[in-house]
Amino acid sequence: MIPNSPIRADRIGGDIDALAAITEPGRPWTRRAFTRMFLTGRKWLEMAMQDAGAVTQIDAAGNLIGTIPGRKPELGSIMLGSHSDTVPDGGRFDGIAGVVVGLEVARALRDQGIVLDHTLEIVDFLAEEVSIFGVSCIGSRGISGTRPAEWLTRASDGLTLEQGIAQVGGKPHTPAQRDDIKAFLELHIEQGPVLQNQQLDVGVVTAIAGITRIEIIVEGRADHAGTTPMSARQDALTTAAWIALGVEELGKALSSGAEHFAATVGEFEMTPNAANVVPARVRMLIDARAELRDDMTRFIEELANGVAAISEKTGVTVSEPRIVSDNPPTPCDADLLNILDAACETSGARHRRMASGAGHDTAWMARITKAAMIFVPCVDGRSHSADEFAATDDIALGASVLLDAVKALDIKLQGNF
Structure with missing residues (x-):
């Protein structure tokens, strides 16, 4: 002291x-x-x-x-x-x-x-x-x-x-x-x-930091987990996993500078959530926090582009990211x-x-x-x-x-x- x-x-x-x-x-x-x-x-x-x-x-x-x-x-x-x-x-x-x-x-x-x-x-x-x-x-x-x-x-x-x-x-x-x-x-x-x-x-x-929360809905198709060929599935969970990894990668890129930025997939809900069923639907809620508003704008834009690209790659329908709350x-x-x-x-x-x-x-x-x-x-x-x-x-x-x-x-x- x-x-x-x-x-x-x-x-x-x-x-x-x-x-x-x-x-x-x-x-x-x-x-x-x-x-x-x-x-x-x-x-x-x-x-x-x-x-x-x-x-x-x-x-x-x-x-x-x-x-x-x-x-x-x-x-x-x-x-x-x-x-x-x-x-x-x-x-x-x-x-x-x-x-x-x-x-x-x-x-x-x-x-x-x-x-x-x-x-x-x-x-x-x-x-x-x-x-x-x-x-x-x-x-x-x-x-x-x-x-x-x-x-x-x-x-x-x-x-x-x-x-x-x-x-x-x-x-x-x-x-x-x-x-x-x-x-x-x-x-x-x-x-x-x-x-x-x-x-x-x-x-x-x-x-x-400003806090923005963004919801994404992934709509796949429920099928039998044991009989549906891997090549014929529309698995909502695997598509959601690609998106979650993309959120982490984008968050790390934006946090590499001097200003604060963080992004987290904090809520994750899957249905029907059964061991023997291909996941049909996933709801994701992203918590993103930025010291600079420009960083948040960039995150939202790149997230939307990335989600569209993942959806096209996997063939699974993904909603456009929806802003649930947004505080600058x-x-x-x-x-x-x-x-x-x-x-x-x-x-x-x-x-x-x-x-x-x-x-x-x-x-x-x-x-x-x-x-x-x-x-x-x-x-x-x-x-x-x-x-x-x-x-x-x-x-x-x-x-x-x-x-x-x-x-x-x-x-x-x-x-x-």
Whole structure:
């Protein structure tokens, strides 16, 4: 750690352990949004925010926000945070680290006797992970005014999202969009192995990759697996396999440059799925992620050409790739990136710029304010797993970077920035 730093690793470690312990019995580390455990975790966070000197509230979108007024509240706020909900069996650090670091920055400022000119806010966004309602980033979409109105009617086990937001203390029909947040910063574990492999302390995130999901249907013909000659088959599975290999090959080609790109056949459904029947139909869902929109455009075009060529070669009908969902990449604010680079230098953090292949609340906050994030290493890049782990000292060094960045922002936001 940095000598004489006001950031205390012991407080960070204690907070993470306390929150992680609030989990479904026998299922570390499970605290899904809209559950009893989630509300228990929220109550712990509320008290921790108040102990750090913040006034707490649940906003209309269902986000828990701790507010520390600045000396010039008319300047607006600087917001730090992430989310406390988890995926099933895998959320000891994912999200939690970012919320806890926001708390620690507030405590470090208090310990130094520093009151910012801007108001400081620490946020725990509602349901960043895919929720029981099948949608994610519910809180950050709400605060950015981008949550679709029709989502409120989505239901799970007799509960609607409208009711879920109300149960956590939100007001689902009250606009939650903000225009007074002047900057947003989020710390997150990397969820990948790059920082560990390169022996770096911090990743300064340049962009949140856009995510496009593409469906392909392969229509073959069911036949007896034992009696139909190999030369007379229309096997949907073998054609789908050629396509899956083509997706991997194209993804590797596009990821060979400096910018992030990844493509995965993540869903694969075959019918009739019987050992003695030639497969008749395969549904494939491709998850493609790109830092640059041009790379995604190229992927979609080359995928369509490749699928047509494979269909012609095998004689099996393949649908034209259908885009199911398409979110463009979100660049982080250039001014904030420069401030974060400088804060890394001040803190002595070995750092590099890198894109995020995963989605984050930062992508939605960027719709309404300057937004950026940093990564800290996690062991072997593991995440969304019970084995997810990040060293407390690594998280604390990231907290030092954010502390320096917040102090710089408090000054720069008042000038020609």
